[in-house]
Amino acid sequence: MDTSSPPPSSPTRTFSNPPNYSFPHHRLNRVLRNPEKQPIVLVACGSFSPVTYLHLRMFEMAVDYVRQNTDFEIMGGYLSPVSDMYKKPGLLAAHHRVTMCTLATEQTSHWLMVDPWEAFQSYQRTAVVLDHFDYEINTVLGGVQTPDGEHRNVRVMLLAGSDLISTMSEPGVWSEEDLDHILGRYGCFIIERAGSDMDQATDNLARWRHNIYLISQLIQNDVSSTKVRLFLRRGLSVRYLLPSPVVDYIEEHGLYKDEGPNASNSNYSKHLHHKDVEKAKAEDKDVIALKKT
Numbered sequence: 001m002d003t004s005s006p007p008p009s010s011p012t013r014t015f016s017n018p019p020n021y022s023f024p025h026h027r028l029n030r031v032l033r034n035p036e037k038q039p040i041v042l043v044a045c046g047s048f049s050p051v052t053y054l055h056l057r058m059f060e061m062a063v064d065y066v067r068q069n070t071d072f073e074i075m076g077g078y079l080s081p082v083s084d085m086y087k088k089p090g091l092l093a094a095h096h097r098v099t100m101c102t103l104a105t106e107q108t109s110h111w112l113m114v115d116p117w118e119a120f121q122s123y124q125r126t127a128v129v130l131d132h133f134d135y136e137i138n139t140v141l142g143g144v145q146t147p148d149g150e151h152r153n154v155r156v157m158l159l160a161g162s163d164l165i166s167t168m169s170e171p172g173v174w175s176e177e178d179l180d181h182i183l184g185r186y187g188c189f190i191i192e193r194a195g196s197d198m199d200q201a202t203d204n205l206a207r208w209r210h211n212i213y214l215i216s217q218l219i220q221n222d223v224s225s226t227k228v229r230l231f232l233r234r235g236l237s238v239r240y241l242l243p244s245p246v247v248d249y250i251e252e253h254g255l256y257k258d259e260g261p262n263a264s265n266s267n268y269s270k271h272l273h274h275k276d277v278e279k280a281k282a283e284d285k286d287v288i289a290l291k292k293t
């Protein structure tokens, strides 16, 4: 890794903030431990309906990978739950998803944060979300410092599962310009996901290979929010699949007892990925299996 390469400059976009919004940075490390390293921040975009231990584990896997294989230093990590306007089936209202992510990060982690910026407004493309982080961290906060007080810009990087990255090769889901922005300018860490071939997922993204870091799952975990929602609908326990405060919150508020507001939403077809079709098929199989019990 060439740490002398210039960090991405702040974008020229203007951003619309939700009412009463302030960028969370209470756990952002503002001083590099090692001045030779390039400071980065990890951003995971997704539905988080609900957040699971696997979503949190993705960050820990990235920490180990970064320490062992790169010249980066991680200054912070963020979950960025998607807007209600994404209208994906099973997508619970943003305030519940943000609260669950906040419970999970504040009560089980010392360094992860939740940014509600995209959740509480109209749908924002991932390229715009990453620009928002770049703007807040490098332009508004002024980046970070070395132990000697030298300024450094922080590189924002996407953290995603291999199912999400494989949608980047599917026609009509992501714009070419946005892919170049996300993978060319920022870069990403991809966590292997059961049922999603990592090499196939990145085959068509070869021109950005230098900015794509593939992380194998050494302990396989195929928990998904879809399966958790299915269990909850069937009255099955999800304890120890999700952080306890999240399970308690779901129980207290009686969440996920039905299929949710977007169950048969045809508008979502714009975003309907191959992986969702596969998941829907798997869910059908699981329902049949559960009915037999």
Ligand SMILES: Nc1ncnc2c1ncn2[C@@H]1O[C@H](COP(=O)(O)OP(=O)(O)OP(=O)(O)O)[C@@H](O)[C@H]1O
Pocket: 044, 045, 046, 047, 048, 049, 054, 055, 058, 090, 159, 160, 161, 162, 163, 164, 191, 192, 193, 194, 221, 222, 223, 224, 225, 226, 227, 279
């Ligand atoms: N088991 C997993 N292995 C690797 N990555 C995962 C896993 N579960 C989720 N992710 C990643 O976490 C991010 C957020 O995912 P998301 O909220 O869509 O979770 P999900 O479990 O895939 O949800 P759903 O089942 O509702 O589609 C995405 O980048 C996704 O690829």
Ligand SMILES: O=C(O)c1ccc[n+]([C@@H]2O[C@H](COP(=O)([O-])O)[C@@H](O)[C@H]2O)c1
Pocket: 045, 046, 047, 048, 081, 082, 086, 088, 124, 125, 126, 127, 164, 167, 173, 174, 175, 178, 271
């Ligand atoms: O920016 C895009 O064009 C784009 C296209 C498809 C998906 N995304 C983002 O990827 C995430 C996918 O979440 P999910 O739950 O559908 O796996 C979510 O944060 C979306 O906003 C983003």
